[in-house]
Amino acid sequence: MIVKRIAFYRKDEVKQQVPLNLTEEELERLLGDMRRLLTPA
Numbered sequence: 001m002i003v004k005r006i007a008f009y010r011k012d013e014v015k016q017q018v019p020l021n022l023t024e025e026e027l028e029r030l031l032g033d034m035r036r037l038l039t040p041a
Contacts, residue, residue, distance in 0.1 A: 005017075005020045
């Protein structure tokens, strides 16, 4: 799986797709971290 992020360079005011290569474990950890941040305590 390839996850892409959009990089925004303020000086040039250009958006550019940048590949974000994550292992499945890293993706799971990232989603878990986001879930914890978004879940009310």
